[in-house]
Amino acid sequence: MRIKGFQGTSLLDFPGRVSSLVFTGGCNLSCGFCHNPGLVLDPDQYPDYPLDELLDELKQRRSFIDGVVVSGGEPTLATGLAGFLEQIKELGLQVKLDSNGLLPRVLTGLFERRLVDYLALDFKTSPARYAELHDRPVDTAALLASCRLAIEQAPEYEFRTTCVPGLVTEDELHVMGEVIKGARRWVLQQFVPREQMLGGAPRQAYPAAEFTRLRQVAES
Numbered sequence: 001m002r003i004k005g006f007q008g009t010s011l012l013d014f015p016g017r018v019s020s021l022v023f024t025g026g027c028n029l030s031c032g033f034c035h036n037p038g039l040v041l042d043p044d045q046y047p048d049y050p051l052d053e054l055l056d057e058l059k060q061r062r063s064f065i066d067g068v069v070v071s072g073g074e075p076t077l078a079t080g081l082a083g084f085l086e087q088i089k090e091l092g093l094q095v096k097l098d099s100n101g102l103l104p105r106v107l108t109g110l111f112e113r114r115l116v117d118y119l120a121l122d123f124k125t126s127p128a129r130y131a132e133l134h135d136r137p138v139d140t141a142a143l144l145a146s147c148r149l150a151i152e153q154a155p156e157y158e159f160r161t162t163c164v165p166g167l168v169t170e171d172e173l174h175v176m177g178e179v180i181k182g183a184r185r186w187v188l189q190q191f192v193p194r195e196q197m198l199g200g201a202p203r204q205a206y207p208a209a210e211f212t213r214l215r216q217v218a219e220s
């Protein structure tokens, strides 16, 4: 398991819990609005965080963190993910996994072994528009399978959508809402343009009033 980044304490990333954050490298998408282009395109430019050191850090933090968020890149691509999550669980910590949902067989294996307490599944746009998120074909059947898995098998979960102008419109939200019908939690977040993105993304976010309207669409 190759870890490319570590943040000791976060109050924001694991709902209701204090957590540490761990980042893996590489991704099976190349979204134009990605905020971690280095981690996605060339993860080897970052040194590996020594695993023993990381586990020691987590051990020392056990008295004030509740869990660990494993994020990326796309963590389900990482070799040794299940073993790593097992080590986190052995420390008595909960696991939140951030994923784009394109590898449902990995998620199934993790759920079977009860290694994930909370799944945050990035649902980026309507399935028909996923082709715009990569330079190779995207397996949207896999995405749909992961959406069902989240709803039916994750102990806790959320769907997350970043409202990228043009990519997430009212039309897309209607389609997405049908796909995840019955979901307990769907979080829409504002798109934040940054200097460093993979490319092709708009340079501006939706105006606040439009973002509020889109949220209402998702809630309806």
Ligand code: SF4
Pocket: 027, 028, 029, 030, 031, 033, 034, 035, 036, 040, 072, 073, 074, 100
């Ligand atoms: S936004 Fe997420 S899914 Fe898209 S390229 Fe970046 S890490 Fe991968």
